[in-house]
Amino acid sequence: MNDLASPPQTVLPSAPLHPDTLPAEDQVAAKDAQQIRKLKQQIRNYVKRHGSEEEQRLLKLAIEDISRFHANQRRRSGQPVIIHPLRVANSICQAGLDAATVVAALLHDAIEDTPMTKDYVREHYGPWYAAVVDGLTKIQSPEGGKSRAQQEATYRKMLRSMTKDVRGLFIKLFDRLDNMRDMEAMPQHKRRRISRETLNVYVPLAQRLGLEEISRENSELCFRYLYPVRYRYTKSKLEELWGWRREIIESMQQRLQELLSTKQVHAHAVESLRVDVVDHVYPGVPLDHILKGFLIVVETPLHCYQALGVLHTHFSAVPLQIRDYISNPLWNGHQGLQTMLLIEGERISIEIVTPRMREGNRHGVMAFWQGTPSQLADYYRTYLDQLDQVAGDEQLRMTDVLKTMQNDQIQVFSPKGEVFALPQGATVLDFAYTIHTELGNHCSGAMLEDGGVRGTQRVPRDRQLNHGERVRILTDPSVQPSREWLNYATLAKSQLQVRRSIGQANAQRMRKIGYENLQSLLAKLQFEIGEWLQDSKVQAALEQEKLTVDRFLQEIGMQKRLPREFMKKHGLLAPERLSRVREMLRVGRLGSVFQGEESYFRITNWDDPMIRFEECCAPMPGDRIAGLLNEQNEIEVHQQECNEMLASRQTRVQVMWDLPKDEQRSHTLRIHTSEGPGVLYRVAKVIKDSGASIRDAQVSVISEEQAYHRIRLAPVSWNQYRKICEGLRSLKVVQKVW
Numbered sequence: 093m094n095d096l097a098s099p100p101q102t103v104l105p106s107a108p109l110h111p112d113t114l115p116a117e118d119q120v121a122a123k124d125a126q127q128i129r130k131l132k133q134q135i136r137n138y139v140k141r142h143g144s145e146e147e148q149r150l151l152k153l154a155i156e157d158i159s160r161f162h163a164n165q166r167r168r169s170g171q172p173v174i175i176h177p178l179r180v181a182n183s184i185c186q187a188g189l190d191a192a193t194v195v196a197a198l199l200h201d202a203i204e205d206t207p208m209t210k211d212y213v214r215e216h217y218g219p220w221y222a223a224v225v226d227g228l229t230k231i232q233s234p235e236g237g238k239s240r241a242q243q244e245a246t247y248r249k250m251l252r253s254m255t256k257d258v259r260g261l262f263i264k265l266f267d268r269l270d271n272m273r274d275m276e277a278m279p280q281h282k283r284r285r286i287s288r289e290t291l292n293v294y295v296p297l298a299q300r301l302g303l304e305e306i307s308r309e310n311s312e313l314c315f316r317y318l319y320p321v322r323y324r325y326t327k328s329k330l331e332e333l334w335g336w337r338r339e340i341i342e343s344m345q346q347r348l349q350e351l352l353s354t355k356q357v358h359a360h361a362v363e364s365l366r367v368d369v370v371d372h373v374y375p376g377v378p379l380d381h382i383l384k385g386f387l388i389v390v391e392t393p394l395h396c397y398q399a400l401g402v403l404h405t406h407f408s409a410v411p412l413q414i415r416d417y418i419s420n421p422l423w424n425g426h427q428g429l430q431t432m433l434l435i436e437g438e439r440i441s442i443e444i445v446t447p448r449m450r451e452g453n454r455h456g457v458m459a460f461w462q463g464t465p466s467q468l469a470d471y472y473r474t475y476l477d478q479l480d481q482v483a484g485d486e487q488l489r490m491t492d493v494l495k496t497m498q499n500d501q502i503q504v505f506s507p508k509g510e511v512f513a514l515p516q517g518a519t520v521l522d523f524a525y526t527i528h529t530e531l532g533n534h535c536s537g538a539m540l541e542d543g544g545v546r547g548t549q550r551v552p553r554d555r556q557l558n559h560g561e562r563v564r565i566l567t568d569p570s571v572q573p574s575r576e577w578l579n580y581a582t583l584a585k586s587q588l589q590v591r592r593s594i595g596q597a598n599a600q601r602m603r604k605i606g607y608e609n610l611q612s613l614l615a616k617l618q619f620e621i622g623e624w625l626q627d628s629k630v631q632a633a634l635e636q637e638k639l640t641v642d643r644f645l646q647e648i649g650m651q652k653r654l655p656r657e658f659m660k661k662h663g664l665l666a667p668e669r670l671s672r673v674r675e676m677l678r679v680g681r682l683g684s685v686f687q688g689e690e691s692y693f694r695i696t697n698w699d700d701p702m703i704r705f706e707e708c709c710a711p712m713p714g715d716r717i718a719g720l721l722n723e724q725n726e727i728e729v730h731q732q733e734c735n736e737m738l739a740s741r742q743t744r745v746q747v748m749w750d751l752p753k754d755e756q757r758s759h760t761l762r763i764h765t766s767e768g769p770g771v772l773y774r775v776a777k778v779i780k781d782s783g784a785s786i787r788d789a790q791v792s793v794i795s796e797e798q799a800y801h802r803i804r805l806a807p808v809s810w811n812q813y814r815k816i817c818e819g820l821r822s823l824k825v826v827q828k829v830w
Contacts, residue, residue: 124171131178135185135194143191150217151191154198157216161206168277176270177201183266187455193259196224200263204229224260228267247293261297268294269306272313287314291373302425304454311370319373326372326379333382334366341383344435348386348403355402360389360447385441389450393418396429396444403442407433415559418449420503420511426453502559514557517582521553524565525586532586533593536568554580572597575704598702598726599646605693606649613655633662650721651693651745693719693727694750698757703727709734710830714814719745756807758787763801763820764828767793771825775801778819784808798827 165173181197202208214222298307413432428445525532647653720742730737
């Protein structure tokens with residue numbers, strides 16, 4: 093059989109392969125490339141519609157730059173790094189922010205993760221872009237790794253940038269949300285660390301800006317990564333509760349809808365507000381109900397008030413639960429009327445809003461933002477002003493800032509009728525510091541008027557304010573801040589001002605001590621302190637050491653600088669004065685020349701604002717003690733053998749007890765003991781044997797094996813108090829006394 097020649101085959105041009113027909117690795121790469129192309133096109137289309145020609149040029153440059161600078165970089169998930177800034181920028185587009193923010197979002201990681209520099213961004217994009225992108229860049233530690241101080245410095249940098257232009261924070265929030273959505277490939281310890289930071293910092297910030305959906309999605313992701321078992325149980329339990337209560341809730345919902353309809357109040361919707369899984373992120377919230385309340389949506393603000401009247405005339409309203417956030421919106425722009433009704437024996441929360449209010453409450457200002465940066469700044473002006481007061485202070489922690497910026501607020505009035513919005517729990521002292529620092533520093537209390545039957549009443553500065561009160565601050569020039577004030581200064585600004593005032597008072601006192609010590613030394617050397625400090629050689633020495641006279645005296649008082657060493661180093665003992673020193677040396681009395689320059693700081697007052705008795709070792713009168721000087725110019729007193737003190741690098745200060753022997757005062761003892769029969773009897777016997785008596789005692793059981801006792805003593809002398817403490821410490825059942 094003859095073999096026939098095969099006919100020539102025509103080679104057709106190959107069609108592009110669908111990603112699903114490729115090998116697995118190539119499929120992933122093709123899908124990533126497809127996603128990158130799609131994101132770039134969506135972003136280009138948005139900027140073309142909403143941006144200028146210059147912004148379109150910058151967008152083109154930004155896409156080219158991130159493609160070049162992020163080339164060959166991969167995320168832990170295996171995706172190209174460039175997908176992340178593209179997704180963040182696309183989220184900015186979907187939120188309706190301006191084209192400039194979209195371009196900045198593309199560059200937000202470039203300075204931190206690539207060789208791109210702030211100078212490069214400034215040169216090629218402009219100063220605004222450089223400032224925003226730099227504000228989003230973490231502060232790197234010289235040693236590498238992440239320290240708490242480095243993290244707090246990054247937060248302060250971010251807050252400073254945000255107070256100048258809030259758009260930077262929107263980029264950061266979308267950046268964090270995208271990272272949270274893409275954490276499956278992360279090691280567990282990193283997932284937990286990032287989730288904790290998100291929950292503690294970025295969720296409250298999103299809430300504060302009125303970005304409810306971002307806040308809730310981040311919260312749920314944090315819950316899932318931090319507490320996976322409790323997360324699954326909570327979801328299951330809530331679904332179970334909804335099954336049990338669904339018919340009753342829907343019946344209430346229908347009843348409200350019909351009531352409003354019969355009274356000619358047109359309601360667009362009556363929505364049930366269900367408890368969500370994110371409401372149980374923090375443990376301790378009972379899983380015993382599913383209904384939070386109802387949201388009623390009506391046509392106009394006037395209809396909101398009409399609906400409120402209908403509900404209050406038909407159902408019993410719970411007293412003091414009405415909140416009008418239409419005429420006085422919350423800091424984050426949240427609007428609506430809130431009340432609480434008794435429906436079928438249950439307390440039910442009701443919120444009444446218009447469609448525009450509902451969208452604004454869910455998405456913040458972005459629900460109706462028209463692209464003017466000044467509108468954003470105006471919308472968040474109160475918030476930004478509050479942040480600006482604290483953003484640059486190195487003593488402030490992010491948790492303090494966020495505690496101040498919580499969502500729940502009250503509104504109080506000045507005597508002139510001005511409205512002030514404060515966080516719930518704010519005190520008279522907080523209100524005083526909100527008005528003026530000096531008013532807070534000398535606040536002795538306030539006169540309150542609530543418009544009710546109580547009329548006007550005088551209250552102390554630690555009294556918490558209630559919604560709607562009129563407040564007139566009372567001052568006393570003799571009143572000065574003390575550490576006790578920190579217990580009831582709830583605002584970040586108040587805490588900051590109290591600490592500053594205490595620090596300034598302590599510094600002034602240290603200067604006085606330094607002046608007295610230096611004066612004593614110079615008198616023995618036959619110098620007059622005023623002339624000595626004005627001497628040209630002394631002035632030159634101070635300038636060389638970069639010291640002012642006040643700082644020099646303060647460091648002497650703080651025992652950070654010894655006058656003898658300073659004088660020796662700079663040759664400040666003139667030859668004509670040395671004869672006095674030689675004479676003392678000859679008779680063996682040179683030490684007396686410098687007597688007192690290493691003098692002890694004497695503790696003459698237990699409540700001295702400069703003294704802090706540390707709880708790590710709980711020093712008591714009679715203990716051998718030592719001091720450490722902290723950043724607030726306070727002396728932290730420890731027992732000499734305290735491990736924390738021995739490990740500290742803070743400046744050591746010599747301290748000694750010098751309490752008045754005849755003084756009698758009441759003390760509150762806190763005692764940590766093992767739990768068991770007869771423990772309280774043995775503690776009380778030690779106190780009785782010392783000749784003291786107990787005014788009040790409280791016992792809390794910590795666990796089956798431990799208990800906490802709080803005992804207030806009748807006035808005793810310091811000698812009695814020392815005996816009581818020594819006696820309690822000697823008991824085997826006592827673990828700690830402070």
